[in-house]
Amino acid sequence: MVWKILRSKSESDTKLIAAIRNFAGFTPSNLELYRLATLHSSIAKPNSKGLKDSNERLEYLGDAILGAAVADYLFKKFPYKDEGFLTEIRSRIVNREALNLLARKIGIGNIVQFDNKNLHLQQVILGNTLEAIVGAVYLDKGYLRCKKFVIDKLIAPNYDLDEIVNSNSNHKSKLIEWSQREGKIIRFEIVEVKKSKNRKEFTAQVMIDNEAKGTGYGNNKKKAEQDAAFKTIELLQIQNTE
Template identity: 30%
Template structure:
């Protein structure tokens, strides 16, 4: 694993062949062969494992976790900035926080079966460390850090496009940006009438369809939105309607 220098000599802890074989399986499952295997091993090495193998010169994943957290936040920020051009800074921050948080990272890690590859000390293993949320979230971030060092930001983005971003696209975090509920509350405050949503267009092949929705208030169109699903299109329409209503209210003042 990580090389440490002592005088003019270099020493490194070498994982057992059986453990290395397990990581080969992980690389195959992810379809991401690492150039520097030590980075991959380190990403899954918990401090409890290092403490039980002090003479092997292993290195835990805490520094990679630090780096991965920053890389993940940058990558998700850029994705959201480009994907949702009409969102305010506050809305983008709120949505990013719901993606780059422990519960979400645990979901990503579990879907990739990261837990079974973590190198743990015996005590941590016996107390259920392999399923501990904080440990799994840290491992996911450490993996992102290792992947960034090994293959660069473009590969990280490709990985996130496969693992993280599709969940945003299908509305897994829509509770954070529920513009339909916000619009409903805004209309109710003014007692302006009833809202109605309708799909007015569908474009593209079945596997890559774009929906167009509009929201009406008492048969008057308030906003139009587009999305990869009907739900996303309706949310976009509601958001655009809120922008229009707020602008009209501002002009009246």
């Protein structure tokens, strides 16, 4: 049955179906939702109403569904923790940096459709695309199936909750502490700010002793600097700085 479905589709649809089956564990019922979920606004074309059909609306929906599913999971996982703790752990799981890494790990980069002339665009849109796919799963399969996908396929296999609970997520602070111990001169520079219709995209660069290290991206200065710090820590292999 699955082979018949795949055989009747185009090569791009076959690739998309195979990818969804690989990371989600099911065959999509409404493939159009997933086509839209992987379509970035950089190549989206206007529809009959003059609006671009891209994944931005699904991203909005998926962000809310993902947050609700993770909140539900943490609420039951930690029955004696207060709301401040639960909010912090959820933010560490669903923040832009973490979602970009997760999306890259499960292969979203192989199916996202975007303007590939922009060299760094894919690095900052993978998490958004993953949220859009969550929105597509919700519309295609319903909330309970979507929640199961989020927990069983995204969270449980890819996150170490004990490590998340015990980790310091302030990468910038960790990097500054390391530089002080090592006698290095460190600074963070915002090297580019791109503006689109609905958002800004900041590019941050870490400089250590005037040498460029990690480059980070985010929708505000703080997130871009945190992303740049995280990538520098990985680059220099100094994850454990406490």
